[in-house]
Structure formats: C-alpha cells, structure tokens
Amino acid sequence: MLTPGLRGYVLELPVGDHENTTEHPATDLPPAALAALAPSFTVVAERGAPGTGTRRLTWLDTFDWRLYRAGLVLELEQARRGGRLLLSQADGPRQAEQPVTGWPPRRPAQDLPAGPVRDRIIGLISPRALLPVVSAVAAVSAARLLNADGKTVARLTAERATVTAAGTTAELPLRLSVAEVRGYPAQARKAAALLAAVPGASPASQIVFTAALTALGRHPANYTNSVDAEITAEMPGSVAVARLLLRLLDTLELNVDGVLRDIDTEFLHDFRVAVRRTRSAIKLLGEVLPAADASHYAEEFKWLGDLTTPTRDLDVHLLGFAATTEHLLAADPADLEPFHAFLVSRRAREFRRLAAALRSPRFGVITDDWRKALLAVRDAGARKKRRQPTAAELAARTTGRAFRRIAAQGGAITPDSAPESLHNLRKRCKELRYLLEFFAPLHDPHLYRKVVGDLKQLQDCLGEFQDSQVQREEIGALADAMLAEALAGHGTATAATLLAMGEVAARLAVSQAEARADFARRYARFAGPAARPRISALLAEPGPSEPTQTP
Amino acid sequence: MKIYATYNIKGGVGKTTAAVNLAYLSAADGQRTLLWDLDPQGAASFLFRIKPRVKGGGKALIRGTKTLEGAIKGTDFDNLDLLPADFTYRNMDLLLGTAQRKQTRKLAQLIRPLAAEYDNVFLDCPPSISLVSENVMHAADVLLVPLIPTTLSVRTLDQLTDFVAGFDGDRPEIRAFFSMVDRRKKLHQEITQDLLAERAGVTAAAIPALSLIERMSVERAPVTAFAPRTQAARAFRALWFEIRSDQE
Numbered sequence: 001m002l003t004p005g006l007r008g009y010v011l012e013l014p015v016g017d018h019e020n021t022t023e024h025p026a027t028d029l030p031p032a033a034l035a036a037l038a039p040s041f042t043v044v045a046e047r048g049a050p051g052t053g054t055r056r057l058t059w060l061d062t063f064d065w066r067l068y069r070a071g072l073v074l075e076l077e078q079a080r081r082g083g084r085l086l087l088s089q090a091d092g093p094r095q096a097e098q099p100v101t102g103w104p105p106r107r108p109a110q111d112l113p114a115g116p117v118r119d120r121i122i123g124l125i126s127p128r129a130l131l132p133v134v135s136a137v138a139a140v141s142a143a144r145l146l147n148a149d150g151k152t153v154a155r156l157t158a159e160r161a162t163v164t165a166a167g168t169t170a171e172l173p174l175r176l177s178v179a180e181v182r183g184y185p186a187q188a189r190k191a192a193a194l195l196a197a198v199p200g201a202s203p204a205s206q207i208v209f210t211a212a213l214t215a216l217g218r219h220p221a222n223y224t225n226s227v228d229a230e231i232t233a234e235m236p237g238s239v240a241v242a243r244l245l246l247r248l249l250d251t252l253e254l255n256v257d258g259v260l261r262d263i264d265t266e267f268l269h270d271f272r273v274a275v276r277r278t279r280s281a282i283k284l285l286g287e288v289l290p291a292a293d294a295s296h297y298a299e300e301f302k303w304l305g306d307l308t309t310p311t312r313d314l315d316v317h318l319l320g321f322a323a324t325t326e327h328l329l330a331a332d333p334a335d336l337e338p339f340h341a342f343l344v345s346r347r348a349r350e351f352r353r354l355a356a357a358l359r360s361p362r363f364g365v366i367t368d369d370w371r372k373a374l375l376a377v378r379d380a381g382a383r384k385k386r387r388q389p390t391a392a393e394l395a396a397r398t399t400g401r402a403f404r405r406i407a408a409q410g411g412a413i414t415p416d417s418a419p420e421s422l423h424n425l426r427k428r429c430k431e432l433r434y435l436l437e438f439f440a441p442l443h444d445p446h447l448y449r450k451v452v453g454d455l456k457q458l459q460d461c462l463g464e465f466q467d468s469q470v471q472r473e474e475i476g477a478l479a480d481a482m483l484a485e486a487l488a489g490h491g492t493a494t495a496a497t498l499l500a501m502g503e504v505a506a507r508l509a510v511s512q513a514e515a516r517a518d519f520a521r522r523y524a525r526f527a528g529p530a531a532r533p534r535i536s537a538l539l540a541e542p543g544p545s546e547p548t549q550t551p
Numbered sequence: 552m553k554i555y556a557t558y559n560i561k562g563g564v565g566k567t568t569a570a571v572n573l574a575y576l577s578a579a580d581g582q583r584t585l586l587w588d589l590d591p592q593g594a595a596s597f598l599f600r601i602k603p604r605v606k607g608g609g610k611a612l613i614r615g616t617k618t619l620e621g622a623i624k625g626t627d628f629d630n631l632d633l634l635p636a637d638f639t640y641r642n643m644d645l646l647l648g649t650a651q652r653k654q655t656r657k658l659a660q661l662i663r664p665l666a667a668e669y670d671n672v673f674l675d676c677p678p679s680i681s682l683v684s685e686n687v688m689h690a691a692d693v694l695l696v697p698l699i700p701t702t703l704s705v706r707t708l709d710q711l712t713d714f715v716a717g718f719d720g721d722r723p724e725i726r727a728f729f730s731m732v733d734r735r736k737k738l739h740q741e742i743t744q745d746l747l748a749e750r751a752g753v754t755a756a757a758i759p760a761l762s763l764i765e766r767m768s769v770e771r772a773p774v775t776a777f778a779p780r781t782q783a784a785r786a787f788r789a790l791w792f793e794i795r796s797d798q799e
Contacts, residue, residue, distance in 0.1 A: 050629075144627070150771065151600035152627040182632055183601075183624030 006180040009192030010204040012173035012211075015160070029143060029158050033176065036194045041145040041187075043156070049142045051157070058135040059209045060085075062128035063258060063267065065221040070124055073209050074117070076100065076132075085117040090207060096120050127319055129264040134165040134212045136172075145178075145191055153187035155179045163212040170215035175204055225251055225270040227277065227437050237394035238288040239381035242374045244438050245281055248274045249371055260355055265315040268354075272312055275305045280434045284398050288388065293373050300366045311354050313474060314347040316467075324504050331500030338492040339501055342482050395439035400539045402432040403527075410523050419469060422519065426462035429455060447538045454526040461515050461522040468512035472505045552666040553798060555673050556691035556723070560707055562678035565697040565730035567594040568764055568774075570675035572787040573695070573794070575773040578631035580795070582670040585623065585632045587662075589643075589687070590677040593636030599626045600771050601635050608639030612661065613646040619661055620668070628776065632669075640677070647682045655682070659690035680714075688715060691723040695794065697730035697758070700742035708750075726797065728790055729757035756789035 013030060029043065037043055046052065056078040061067045067074050072095070075086045082101030088094050098115030112118040112130070138161035145154040159175040176195055180188035195201055204211070213220050229247040231240040252274035258267030279301045286294035321340055325333035357363060381388075389397070406428045413421050433455055440448060479501050485491030525531065555573065557566040567590065574586040588595035593603025601624050611617035623632045648654045662672060676687050688694060696711065698704040708727050715722050727750075729743050746753055758764070763774055763783045770777045775784045 149600045149602075152625075181625040183622075 006182060007185060007188060008180065009178040009188065009195075011176045011178075011192065011195050011201050012204040013176065013198060014173050014200045015171045029141070029156070029176075030174065032198045033158075033195055036198050037145065037191060040190060040194060041147065041153070042150070044144045044146060046142040046144055046155075052140050052142045055138045055140055056136070057138065058132045059212070060130040061133050062125050063131060063263070064128065064223050064225070064270075066125050066128060067121065068220050072121070072124075073207060074121070074130070075209075085115070087117045087120055090210075092207070127264055128266050131263070134163050134209065134216065134218070136161045136163045136208075136212060138162075145187070147187065153181055153184040154191045155181065156191065159208075161208065161212070163215060165212075165216045165218055168216050170212075172208070172211055172215055173204075175208065176201075223254060225273060227434075227440070229438075231391050231439070231441055233390060233392035233395075233442050235391050236288075236381040237285075237389040237391050238377050240391035240394065240439075241281065241285045241288050242378035242381065244285075245278060246371070246374050246378065248278045248281070249367065249374065252278070253367060256358060260358060262351060262355075265312075265319060268308060268312055268315065272305065272308045275301055275308065276430075277434050277437075279305060280431050281438065284402065284431055284435060285394065285438075288394065289377060290373070293377075297366070297370055297373075300370075304363070304366070307354055307357050310350040311347060313470075314343055314350060317343050317471065317474070318347065324507075327507050328500065328503055331496065331503050335494075335496040335500035336504070338482070338494065338497045339478070341492065342478065346478075391439070392442055395435070395442050396539060399432065399435045399439065402428065402435050403535060403539060406432055407527055410527055413519070413523070415520075419465070422462055422516075423466050426459065426466055429459050429462060433459060443538060447534055451526075451531075451534060451538050454531065458522045458526045461518050464515035465512055465519070468508040468515065472508040472512070475501050475505045475508070552669055553671050553693070554662065554691045555671065555693045555695055555794070556676055556687045557673070557695045557697065558676045558684060558687060558691075558711075559697055560678060560680050560684075560711070561699075561704070564678075564699050564704075565758060565764075566678070567598070567675050568767060569695060569697055569728075569730065569758065569787075569790070570673050571595050571598050571767070572773045572775045572784075573791050574631060574671070574673040575628060575775050576788060576791040577671045577673070577795075578628055579775075581630065583630050583668065584671045584673070585634060585665060585669045586673045586675060587619075587634040588636040588675050589640060589683065590636055590675055591638050591640040592677070593638075594768075595675045596633065596635040598767055598771055598773070599633050601626070601633055603636040603638065605635055605637040605639075608637050609643045610639060610646055613643065613657060615661075619665060627772075640683075644682045647686060653682060653685075655685050656689050658683075658686040662690055688723055689718070689721075693794065693798070694723045694725045696725060696727040698727050698746075698753075699731050700729050700736075700739040700746075702742070705742065705746060724797075725752050726754060726794060727752060728754040731760040732757045733760045754790060754793045756786065756793050758786050758790065759783070 013033065034043055058076045058078065060074045060076055068090075071090045073088045073090055075088075077084045077086060082099055085098050085100050086094065087096045096116035096119075098113070098117045100113055100115075112122065138159050140157060140159045142158075143156045144152040145156060147153045155178070157177040157179070159177070161172045161175070163170055163172055178188050178192045178195065196203065210220070227244060227247060229240075229243040231243055252271055255267045255271040255274070258264070259271050279298065282289070282294050282298045282301065286298070318340075321336075321343070325336055328336075406425065409421065409425050409428055413425065433452070436443070436448065436452055436455070479493075479498055482491055482493035483498065486493045527535070557570040557573075559566055570586060574584050578584040586595060586599075588603070591603075596603040605612065605617075605622045607617045612619060612622065619634060623634050626633050647657055658674075665672065674687050674691060676684055694711075694715070696708060698708060708725075712725055715725060729739075729746075732743060733739050743757060747755065759782065761783045763778055763781055767774050767777075773787075774781065775787050778784055
C-alpha cells in the first residue's frame with residue numbers, strides 16, 4: 001500500500017436494493033456484494049480504519065465555476081474541530097491539502113488561510129469568493145479481502161453519501177472502491193470483476209462531485225457572463241435582439257443576490273457589464289424594438305448603470321490597493337493606511353445606497369417589465385407582416401457602422417489630440433466589441449478571434465489611458481474629502497498620507513503616458529491597412545447559418 | 552534511507568523475529584519500510600503470509616533482468632512492504648561472484664534505487680558467513696546482531712567486529728542486543744551484565760525468551776501487532792526506541 005500508482009476500481013450499486021442485514025454483521029457491505037466475493041475471498045471488516053466513519057464534505061467553487069473549468073475539485077472536509085481543504089484534479093490525483101481551522105466557506109478568496117491549497121488556487125479564483133456548491137454526509141466503511149493464506153490481497157471501501165444543495169437532497173448510489181495491495185494486482189482485478197457482476201452494479205466513471213451534481217439536477221459551469229444567446233443568421237433581427245437582451249437580463253438577475261449579499265466584487269462587475277451591454281444593445285440595435293420601449297429602458301438602464309458606478313470605482317481602488325503600495329518609492333505603505341480606511345468606509349456608504357436601490361420597487365419593475373416587453377418582441381417577431389431585417393443583415397449593418405465610426409475617429413487622432421478624443425474612441429470600441437460578441441455565432445470563428453483579439457488589445461490600451469486619468473482625478477477628489485474631514489476634526493489623514501496619495505497619482509500619470517505612447521501601434525494593428533482585409537471579410541454580411549457555439 | 556540488517560553467523564538466535572518486529576514498529580512510526588527476506592527458508596515471508604517466491608528467482612534480481620520494485624509485496628500493515636524470500640536465494644553466493652571476482656557491493660547497488668520509496672529497509676539475512684553476508688554488511692548502515700547470552704556468542708561478536716573493521720571505506724555500525732534471554736539462568740544474567748558494562752554498542756534493551764514470541768509462527772504476524780500490550784512487544788518497542796534514537 002505504499003506506492004502511488006497502484007490501481008483502483010470504483011463501482012456503483014443503486015441504493016435501496018442492497019441494504020445490509022444482520023445476516024452479515026461483519027461488514028457494512030451489501031449482502032449481494034459479500035455473496036459475490038465469498039467464493040474467492042474472506043471479507044474482514046476494518047472498523048475504525050483511517051478514513052472510515054462519517055465524513056462531512058462540502059465542495060467549493062466560485063460562482064462562475066473557475067475551479068471546475070480548470071479541471072480542479074476542492075473539498076472542505078469538516079471535522080469536529082476545523083477541517084481540511086483537499087484540492088484534486090477532476091480525474092483523481094490529489095494536488096494539495098491544508099488545514100483550515102475555523103474557516104467557513106463563503107469568504108473572499110483573499111481570506112483563505114495561507115497554505116498549499118491557497119497557493120495553488122489563489123491566482124485562479126481571485127477576487128472571487130469560494131461558495132459551497134454541494135455538501136455531503138458520507139458513511140464510509142472498509143474491509144480487507146483475504147486469500148486462502150489469510151493474507152490481505154485487496155482492500156474494499158464502501159461509501160454511502162447523502163448530498164445536499166440549495167435545499168435539495170439526494171442519495172448517491174453506494175460507491176465501492178477496490179484498492180490494489182502491492183504485488184497482488186490480479187486479486188484486485190478479480191474482486192472488481194466479481195463486484196461488477198452484482199446485479200445493478202456499474203463502473204463509476206464520474207467523480208463523486210460530478211455524481212452529486214447530477215443527482216441533484218445541477219449543471220456545472222452553467223454560469224458565464226459572456227453573451228451566448230442562440231441566434232441564427234436568418235431569424236428576424238427583432239427576435240435575435242430580444243434573445244440577446246433576454247440573455248443579458250438573465251445574467252443581470254443571476255448576479256443581484258450576490259451583489260446584495262456582497263459576496264465578492266465580481267457580482268457587481270458582471271451586473272454592470274450586463275447593464276452596459278444592454279444599454280449598448282438598446283442604442284445600437286434598438287431600431288428593431290418598439291420605439292417607446294427603447295427610449296424608456298435606455299433611461300432606466302442608465303439609472304442602473306450610474307447607480308453602480310461609485311461602488312465599482314471604489315472596488316477597483318481597493319482591489320488594486322496592494323499592488324499600489326508595492327510601487328511606492330518615497331512613501332511608506334503605512335502612510336496609505338488612512339487612505340485605505342477612507343476607501344473602505346466610502347465603499348460601505350456607497351454600497352448601502354446601491355443595495356437600497358436594488359431593493360427598491362423601481363428596480364423590480366424595470367426587470368419584470370423589461371422581460372415582458374422582450375418576450376413580447378421575441379414572440380411577435382416572426383409573425384410581423386412588414387419585412388424586417390434578418391439577424392445577419394442587422395449584424396452586418398450595425399457592426400459595419402460601428403467600425404466606420406472607429407475608423408473615422410481613430411484615424412483622426414494625432415499625438416496632439418485631446419484626451420477626450422481617446423475617451424470617445426474607447427466608447428466606440430466598446431460598442432463594436434459588444435456588437436461583435438452579440439453576433440458572434442454568425443461570424444467566422446477564426447476571423448472573429450483574430451479581430452476581437454486585436455480589438456481587445458486596443459481597448460486595454462484605451463482603458464489604461466482613461467482609467468489612469470479617472471483614478472488620478474478620483475484620488476484628487478478623495479484627498480480633498482479626507483482633508484476636509486481632517487480639518488473638521490474627525491479624519492485621520494496626515495500630510496504623509498496625502499503625499500503618498502500624490503505618489504500614487506504620479507504613478508497613474510506615468511501609466512497614462514505609457515498607454516498614450518502605445519496607442520498608435522495598437523490602433524494600427526487593429527485598424528491599419530494590414531488589418532483592413534480581415535475586417536472587411538468579417539464585416540461582410542454573414543451567410544445563413546445553424547446555431548453555433550460562441551467562438 | 553537507512554538500511555538495517557539483522558545478522559548472526561548462527562541460526563535460531565532471533566534474527567527473523569527481530570527483523571519482523573522492528574520493521575513493523577518502523578512502519579507503525581509512519582516510516583515507509585521495506586523488509587527483504589534474504590533467507591531462503593523464508594521465515595519472514597511466512598510470518599507475513601506471503602508466498603516465498605520471486606519471479607525469476609534470485610538470479611533475475613541479481614542480474615538485473617527483474618527489478619526489486621517489481622518483486623515487492625504489500626503486507627497487511629500500512630507503510631510496510633516485503634521483498635519475499637525465494638528458495639533460489641540459497642545459490643546467491645554463486646550469483647554474486649567467483650573466488651576470482653567477488654562482488655561485495657552488489658546488494659547495496661540493487662537497493663539504492665529504492666531510496667525514493669522507503670525511509671527504512673530491513674535485511675533479514677540467512678545464518679552464515681558468505682558472500683551474501685559480506686554484501687549485506689556493505690549495504691547496511693547498521694548491523695543488528697542478536698546474541699544469545701553465552702560465551703561463544705560473545706566470541707562471535709568479536710569476530711564480526713574485527714571482520715567489519717577490515718572494510719575499506721564505509722563500515723556499518725554494529726548494534727548487538729541480547730536475544731532469547733532467560734532471566735532464570737545465572738549464566739545469562741552474568742553475561743548480559745558483564746557485556747553491557749564492558750562493551751559499547753550493546754543495547755540496554757534485551758529480548759526475553761518467551762513462548763508468545765514463538766507464537767508468531769501460529770499467528771503469522773509480528774508479536775508487536777497481535778499482542779501489543781505484552782512483555783514481548785514492550786521489549787521490541789524498547790529495542791526499536793534505542794536503535795532509532797541512536798540514528799537520530
């Protein structure tokens with residue numbers, strides 16, 4: 001039992017039919033399994049063996065299933081005091097484990113105690129929180145299989161688990177694992193074959209976590225913030241747009257609870273992205289929606305977007321705070337502590353405003369009525385008598401228009417242009433990006449990836465330019481506010497703090513200048529002469545298509 | 552990886568019972584442990600209920616056509632594996648060389664690749680003085696020598712000490728311990744007391760002659776496993792504690 005790599009066999013038996021009886025008091029194994037093994041092995045129960053007894057497990061992942069998507073499984077094994085975090089690859093091998101005394105799940109990733117599991121996953125999950133996905137209570141028993149000499153030649157583990165998620169409970173099939181003892185591979189193989197012949201037995205190919213999700217009817221990785229509406233080239237444009245907007249509304253609503261419970265910053269981020277995409281879709285594609293709806297909801301979603309801005313801006317400051325302090329040259333990181341405290345208190349205040357608005361009747365009415373309006377458009381679209389553009393025509397027209405606006409504005413930018421010209425270009429780029437994403441299923445995947453890749457690089461550059469400026473201005477405003485508080489006698493800001501903030505602002509100015517210097521190269525790569533043919537090919541009116549996956 | 556070998560030129564002095572119990576205690580400490588039953592009689596293999604058979608026999612292992620890893624069997628105990636005996640080990644001397652070309656470090660060379668897998672290796676040697684035992688002495692870090700408290704046994708220990716002193720390079724440490732001690736015999740008492748006083752390298756812990764130790768062949772398990780709260784088990788634990796402490 002020493003060498004990793006010894007083979008194991010895992011089988012499932014349906015629950016219910018194989019309950020143990022007093023006829024076989026020696027083990028907790030079902031009689032059918034014992035009967036199958038009896039001709040070849042003596043089965044001896046190993047009561048109290050390591051790993052037996054009751055195990056309490058909770059599988060953890062982020063809201064957007066980052067661990068699952070990376071092929072990892074994270075279990076919190078709870079014991080009477082504290083517990084252990086066990087990180088494995090989905091296909092089995094253990095990667096790391098660490099004790100987590102007093103650490104409950106549902107905490108931001110940064111709060112994970114130091115240890116090998118944290119080291120392995122922090123980059124992957126940050127800044128998301130780990131949430132309980134499924135919990136399980138499992139009764140585990142073990143037995144040894146002896147040969148005629150009384151030698152242990154294989155080990156058997158039986159696990160009966162009850163799993164729970166979101167108030168739903170299910171019992172998993174009895175899981176039997178046969179482990180090889182070194183030097184006796186044939187015996188383990190034989191035991192597995194005998195058990196496989198028990199009526200109802202089947203090989204357990206799934207890991208327990210996946211089996212638990214299946215038993216509970218949960219679909220892993222069912223959340224993504226990307227736009228993956230099912231649209232086809234020939235469907236009416238209004239139907240395609242309604243589907244896109246309904247998908248965005250789903251994303252928005254899925255994030256509301258996480259925003260209100262303030263689980264991690266990404267709920268608000270995804271909520272805002274859904275709002276922004278909705279606003280862009282209304283602006284750029286609203287021609288196929290009823291005019292009254294388009295103008296009314298453009299206003300309502302602007303209200304929602306504006307509502308979330310202060311909290312998100314403060315989140316951005318706080319998320320980057322550690323990195324900010326690392327870059328200080330003259331100031332001491334401790335000088336910035338009052339600034340950090342100020343950001344935290346501001347954020348708490350802004351968050352209360354945001355939460356109140358999201359609990360207000362106005363928000364409930366927006367989402368409910370918007371859904372009804374979109375469903376009406378979607379269902380009526382196909383029945384309209386008047387000829388309306390297909391999704392492909394709409395995509396070609398709007399995407400082409402968006403690109404031409406970028407070409408006009410971007411081409412006019414010189415090293416002397418005012419910052420506003422770059423800010424405006426950033427908005428146009430966002431609009432084009434959204435349109436490309438909305439209609440992604442209609443585009444050639446290869447061209448799409450290349451064009452969106454270049455566009456993303458340009459957007460990152462423009463984002464760095466504008467965000468650095470905005471953050472610098474915000475730091476100025478925050479410094480004013482802190483100074484005012486200090487003068488009023490209830491603040492903690494000192495001259496050292498304000499000087500350190502000045503250094504942070506200076507660094508932002510450097511970043512902005514670097515982004516500005518990089519602009520021409522990024523722009524040329526996206527929209528320069530060499531890129532034009534692929535843009536033209538991508539923007540050509542897409543042909544009829546079947547629904548496809550988002551590239 | 553630390554290599555211990557139980558060795559004595561005489562048979563029936565408690566080599567195998569010591570190897571089996573000390574290997575079990577090492578494994579119980581959480582050390583990854585291997586016991587190689589080098590005695591063609593296969594007593595240690597029998598005690599772990601493992602057939603004394605190695606595919607290809609000793610020849611395949613010595614010539615390298617089969618690896619040691621491939622012949623290892625898991626025992627019933629966590630952390631403890633066994634490399635079984637094989638009746639062909641009786642010819643191991645012939646495999647290890649001729650009078651002209653003796654290989655005295657072959658076993659050491661064969662064991663070396665196991666270092667990644669095991670913390671402690673125990674070699675249970677056949678009673679003899681031969682090329683096999685010379686190989687064992689070169690491979691071992693510690694020679695564990697069971698002594699029945701008789702004058703002749705003491706002489707044997709002296710001979711062994713002199714023999715090892717003649718080695719070039721690394722020499723194993725010799726740790727002798729009294730075995731099969733009968734407290735009722737005056738001679739046993741005298742010799743154990745005298746030798747402890749006179750000689751370094753003799754452990755204070757001694758293994759008494761007890762019928763429970765002989766019962767191991769009926770139970771087919773280490774006495775430290777099937778009767779852990781007995782005087783016999785306590786004696787082996789004290790011996791292991793002393794040996795282990797020396798190495799720390």
